[in-house]
Each structure stands twice: as C-alpha cells, then as structure tokens.
Amino acid sequence: MTRRTLAGCLSLIAWPLLGAAPVADIQAILAKPKVLCGRFDQTKQLAGLKNPLRSSGRFCVVADKGVLWRSLQPFAQTLRLTRDEIVQWQGERVTMRLDARQEPALRLVNSILFAALAGDLGQLEKHFDIDGVVRDGAWSVKLKARDTGVAKVIGAIALDGAAFVKNIAIDEANGDRTAIVFSAIQTGDQAINSDEAALF
C-alpha cells in the first residue's frame, strides 16, 4: 500500500510538532511557522544496488493547506499533498492523482499530518510509539507505528533536529533505505515563491 512512502512524507511535515518521550519539551523547542520552505537532499540506498541514488530540491509546508515537494535534480518533478488528495506532476503533466476520499489509509495519513501541523500531539501518539531524547536544545526521536501491519511495511523512522527538523531516516522492511537532509530553511510569507504558492 501507500503507507510507507506516505509515512515518509508525513514525518517530514509532521516534524514541527513531533512529540518525543518528553513531548512537551520538543514542542517547546520546535518553531511553528505558518509557512516554511527549504532545501532537501535525499539519498536512497536500494537493496541490490551498490550506488546510492541522490536527488535534491525544494520543499514547502503551509499550515492548513498542505505540503509541496519539488525535486529539481536529477528530475524536475512536483508533488503536492493536501487533505483530500496527492497529486504529482512532471512538468505540466499530472502523472499521479490519488483521492484521499477513496483511500482511507491516505486519509488517515493526511489526518495525522494535519493534526501534527495543528499541534495536536495526541493524534500522533495515537498512531505511533514515540521514543526520543532532548539535549542542549536539540532532539531526536524514533517513531514506530502501533499497528503491526503498518509497522511491517514502514519499518523504522528516525528524526532529529532543533527548531526545525534536520534529518529523516526511513528503514524499510525490504531493505530499501532513505535518508533526507534539510537545509536553508526559511519561514514566513516570503519563504514561498509565487510559482509554488500558485500550486496550492
């Protein structure tokens, strides 16, 4: 199903409020901007393949609206995650559209996502066991889905950061691994450019 990759995306956006063991502590550390954009660098290590696959691009999180994920290298590709759907473009062409109303799993992920954005830590804890540490204004957590079926597909997710999330690592059960590093974070209305804003 779509859970693994979605959970990856979800954890990206869910980061501002991800509760760790001391959920309140992390919440206090995290900034909660309305708009947040930045650069990402993704490294995928696939089972059976020696060389890692690298890609990079920009991402934006807009509170109450959703998430934009724009790969620029080596491919231009845009993904938009909102409450009702997931749409992917390659240039002008829509290459994928999933309706959250048709896919309850998707809806679940989206609801977690928005709960996280809204600062509703209770929602997140419903679905994940959260285990983590806070030290000197920085934190790191490990998420484990409570549903065994979901956990089996998603595997383990780890996040760390301070005011913003810095790293996400996803270890899938089938051996594929993904690591994402965030940098050049900007916040506020100026952070999002007009092309990106137009996509919402």
Add this chain to the structure above:
Amino acid sequence: MKPRQWAPWVWAALVAVVLAHNGYLWWQQRLAPDTDILALLPAERRDPARQRALQQMIAAARQNLIVLIGAPDWDDARRAAAEYRKALAPYSELIDDSGTITDRRQNDWLESFKNHRLTLLTTADDRALRSQGRQFWLDDALAKLYGPFSGPRPLAWQDDPFGWFGNWLQQRAQETPVRPRNGVLSVSDGERHYVVLPLTLQVPAFALAGQQALMPVLEQARHAARQTVAKIEVIQAGIVLHAAAAAGQARQEMSIIGVGSLAGILLLIWLTFRSLKPITLVALSIAVGYLGALSISSLVFERIHLITLVFGASLIGVAQDYGIYFFCRRMGAKEKLDSWQLLRRILPALILTLVTTLIGYLGLVLTPFPGLRQMALFSASGLIFAWLTVVCWFPNLVQANSREPRGVTARWGMILTHWPRFTSEWRALGTVLAFVGLIGFGALRLTAQDDIRALQNSPQELIDDQLKVGKILDLATPAQFYLLRGTSADALLEREEQLKERLDVLIQRKEIAGYHAISNWVPSARLQRERRQAIEQVILSDEGALALLGKKIGADHNWLSAARARLLGAAAPQTIEEFFKSPASEPWRHLWLDQVGQEHASIVALRGVTRKSLPALRQAATGLKDVEWVDQVGDISSLLGDYRRYMGWVILVSYFIVYALLYPRYGRNSWRVLVPTALASLLALALLGMGGQGLQLFHLLALMLLLGIGVDYGIFMQEPDSQRDGAAWLAVGISALSTLLSFGLLGLSNTPALRAFGLTMTIGIGAAALIVPCFRVASSASPTVR
C-alpha cells in the same frame, strides 16, 4: 338407477382415490412446493446456466450478514465494534464472525501472486506497454526512483521497478472501498469511519427457528455497542433480516386477519342458520376441492409452485358459493320438498355458476406463462371437485329441518322490496351519468405499476439500511450482471476481456463505477503470453528499458542479469485452478460457475449501476458471442407486466363468453346477470386510480376472481323464485360477507401483493353485492327462464 342412489357412492370412491393420492404425495414424495420465482418464467426465457448464475449470486448473498459500526472517530467505532463482537462471540453456532484480519492472512494473500505478478498489469499499464517504447519506461522508472512518493509499492524497488504490480494491486483494491485497518476491516464515507463485520450465518436464512434465535442476539450485540459509545451507528444488512421481518409480519397478520375472518364467518353462519353444520359442510366441499386440485396439478405439472398454493387458497371465495347457495335455497324451500328434488331445481343455476367461472380459468390455461397455467388448472380443478361434492353429497347430508329459522329468508326478502331498481327513467339516467363520470375520472388517473420493487414488503428501515450498506461498501448489484459462456475456462477469460474493453468505455463515461470479474485476477493465457512477449521485448532485451535504467543509475552487469532473472522468475503462467486455491479468490468465487458438461460460464458483476445506465449496459452485450446481459429486476418486472396485460385480455374475453353462456337460459335478461360484476370491476379500477394505486397483476387476479364470484350473485338473483323467498338474496349476502371477511381483510396486510388483492376484492365484492339487486327484473314480472 337414479342419480341419488349411485352419485354419492361414486363420488365417495373418487374422493377416496384423491385422498390416497394426496397421502402418497405428502408422505412418499415429500411434496415440497417450488419457491423459486424463476419457475414462473416462460420456458424459453429460462436456461440452466442462467439459473445457476442467479442462484449462485443469490446464494452468495443469502447467508451473509454485513454489519457496519460507525462513528466520526475511528477509535469510537473500534471500541464499539469490539463490544459488538464480544457480544456475538458466544453464539458462534448461530453466526460466524470472520472480521479479524491477521498478518498471515494478508501475507498469504500477496504470496499467491508472487510467481505470476509480472503479467498482472492494469489496463493503463497494459496499454502503455503496447504503445510506448523503452524511453517511456526508462523515464517512468527514474521518476519513481527519485520521486519522494513512488506510488503504492508492496515490493522492494528491484522487484517492481516500473511499479506495475503495485498499480495492479491498487486497482484491485479499488474494486472495494474496504481496507484493513488495525486488524479489522474498515470503510469510510467521508463523515464516519466504519468497522465492517462480515458475518456468516450458520443456520439457514429462511429457517424460522434460526431467525428467532438470531434476532435477539443481534439486538443484544447492538445494545452492547451502544452502551460503549452512545452515538454509535450500527447498520445491518442481510437477507436474513428481511426474511425474519417478513416471517414476523406474516405471523402477526395471520393471527389478526386469520382469526378475525374465521371468527367473523363463524358468527355470521351461526346468526343465519343457528347451526354450524353449514360451515362444516361448506368447509368439507372446499377441502375436497383443494385436495383434488393438488392431485390433478401434481399429475400435470412436475412441481407445484408456492404461489399456486397461495392463490389456490382463494378458491374458498368461489367454492363456498355452491354450498352456501344450496343451504339458502334449502332454507327457503318448503319442507316437503325433497333435497334431491331441490337439487334438480337449482342444478341449472349451479351448472351455470361453475361453467362461467371455469371460462376465465380456461383462458389462463391457454397462456404461455407456466405460472398462470398452473394457477388456472389448480383453481379450475379445485372448483370442479368442490362443486361435485356439493352436488353429489349435499342432498343426502342436508335435509329439511323444521328447527331452522325459516324467518331469516323472509326477512332478507323484505330488504329487497326497499332496494332501488334500475329503470330507464330520468332519475336512473342521472345515476348512470354520475357513475360514468366517476369511472371516467378514475380511469384517467390509472397507471400501470409492474416494478417488482413495488412488491417489496420489508420495513422501510431495513430497506434504507440495505441501501446505505450497499452504497458505503460500493457493492455490486446481485440482480444485474453479464453472463458469459465458453467452451473452456480460458476461452471464457478471453470473452470476459472482450467485454471488459467495452465496459472500460462505460466507466469513462461514468455510466458505471466498475466491474468484478475473475479475469481481473487471472488474465487469459493469451493475454499473459502477449504481455510477457511485450515485456521481454521492450523491457528485458539487451537494449531494453531495464538495461538503460541500469546504466543510468550506475548499476553493473551483475545487477542487470540478477534483476532480469528476478522479473522473469515472476512470469510463470497463472491458471484459474491455482487462483481458486488462494485466499485472494474467496470474495470472488461466486463469479465463476461450476462447469456443466462442456460448458463453462462466468459472471461479470457491476458496481454503481443506475437505472439510467441500463440501456447502455444492455447495449454493451450485443454483438458479443456468448455474452448475455441479465437484468433480473427488469425481467421479473416485465414478466409481471406481460402477465398483467394477458390477464386483462383474458378477463375481457371472458365477459363475452360468459354472456354467450348465460344467453340460452336468461335470454334478453342475460345482461342483468353480468352488468353488476362489470360495474363493480370498473368501480374498483376507478377507485384504485383515484387512490393513486398503480395497476398491477394482483389487482387483475382479483378482478378475475370477482368475475367468477360476481356472476354467481347475478345468477342467484336471476333464478326463478329468487325474489319471492329471499333465499337467493340471502345466499348473496352471506357469500359476500364471508368473502369480505376473508379476502377483504387481506386489504389490511402489509404485504403489497396481498393488500392489492384484498383491496380490489373488498371494493369489487362489496359493490357487486350492492349493485346486484338493482338489476333484478321487476317483481311483478317474475324472471323468465328458458
């Protein structure tokens, strides 16, 4: 030898034969009436494969009970569902709960496709594979590889680099909105989250004992769910619920209507005759009639349909007239008149009443509809047996009795003297005009209603729940589907694929939401071969998309040969037998019919069918060999329409024949016999029209019966002496009252067919009895008989 010496004995011998035959039927042959409504279809419309298809679709639904437990919050729904299931758990011998989804079940499910997943493609991927080159697939694979969201991926990337199997699984998953979630099945309608509990009955859905045990258990479980979450929504749907509701309703109505009419009739007979002997003897004549009808029908027809037996019960309405008439005339006759002499005197009238009724049924015997033929033969033979019982036995059994309250007939006769008579005066003309106006007014409002759904008699709440469950779960309609045939399983799969190409167009046009077919899961051998060839050429060849992809991501030669081997390893041919061994096939087995002889048959079921899409769906099957569109709702409805029209003609023609039969005896007064019934029938139709009742078969069945009974009244009143002693009028009164008490009360039933029948009978019999005296000849001129 005189008839009075031999007739009773000959008849007794015949009745003994009938009794013996009935005993044989019930105990030796275990006479079980046919309940299959399809048995009523004209022979050319039936064929074995079609019947098996329908039975399989229905059987798949019959033992199932689907319960949805929903709340805006998923956790509330889960908690309530857990309580619901806990409450059901002790009753596993009644109902089986298979709603737990284990990891293992999910694994087994996937496992069964592992070795053939390469040729399992969605329609879109299949099309792209045929039309696009390797560059397309290279771009596609790279986009998936680098994108953050690569689409549904149940396998590691290297096992499904183009995402085909993931797409295919996604498409299969979209055949139903139900998803596993937290170890249970779930569905969401946008507002609420529901836990889906697929329950299986362990007792037959139509067995009364099982229903009675089950209903309280379900209620208890529902209560348990409510106790946990107050605002929980519990929706249940299943044939057993309808069956239980119908049984409960029938029981209740049987006690109210049955007891009411029995008590009413007993009281009526007692008040009239001060004796229960008449009712015993009339009941005897009806019983002999019923048993005789059973014997004859079972000799002529292979199986007797339940509807025949039910309609046969309406024999009482007509058959009682003979006995009642005899009693009334006996009471009205002088004591010194011997019963056999009396019989000789009233025999012509009795013969006429029988023959005029038989005419109508004869018309039905000639129809192409086995259902109507059976009812007609059953009724006609029943009437003859009842009639002969009256004629052969009653004269000996009913003697003149001085204790009888002879004043009754005289008093009834007095009523007649005050009754208005139809004359050709102006006043009468006014009445006629008013009547014509009324009938015209009503007739203009009369519409036909043949839709089988109008005959549905389940409580609205159950129907609503059923519809809601169907909508939330997006279930396929069980009554409308395609039936396909082929000489082999594989030929059948190919046929399904041809049909599906046309259906894909209809899905795009939003005529339907989707379809279920076995070929969704097992492509035909030809399609598997074609896909494998295309994949080997475009993807796996030395210059194919996979090789290009390997170069692009910097993989070495080892990776390429390993990846190729992995993909080819998943290209083993898939067979239908293998699929049916896997748990993934469980929900779909009913789509594949058991092989009969050389013929294989399967069903393609549809989701999201609306009334509007029916013509397009019918159209989609035309021109495809061995593909048949089955619309059970439409077929039965149009069958009911055919029956209704045919019945209408039979009634109309019957009136003319009855008139011809009456003429030799009543001459130019014959119209007086027939007109009251005709007027009563028209009045019934007019009132039905004004009441907004759509005219359906059961109204006409009642009008048919009304013709039989109403003409009896006309004949009684037209017979000589009938006015002087009031006996005939008494017979009409008692017969009409007891008919009203029996059939009229059916008008109170909640079963639409019975209500339609009862309502028509009430209006018709009431009106016929009241109108009949208006058309008697003037008392000064005694009626003449030729």
